[in-house]
Amino acid sequence: MTDCGCEKALAELEEYLHNELCREDYADILQHLSNCDSCEDEANVGIVLTKAVQRACNEAAPEEL
Numbered sequence: 787m788t789d790c791g792c793e794k795a796l797a798e799l800e801e802y803l804h805n806e807l808c809r810e811d812y813a814d815i816l817q818h819l820s821n822c823d824s825c826e827d828e829a830n831v832g833i834v835l836t837k838a839v840q841r842a843c844n845e846a847a848p849e850e851l
Contacts, residue, residue: 792824
């Protein structure tokens with residue numbers, strides 16, 4: 787495991803949040819996030835947005851649609 791740096795962590799953040807990375811890349815980004823407050827903050831924003839979208843997708847559409 788190596789610290790992948792901010793550029794890679796942010797570029798692959800969406801895939802990281804959705805468990806779409808290989809084990810090595812996931813572990814590298816996880817390690818980076820644990821040591822970089824700025825990237826960790828970005829990941830937390832992504833988590834909140836993902837949860838909000840998931841909640842919205844679980845609601846039934848209004849009948850008039």
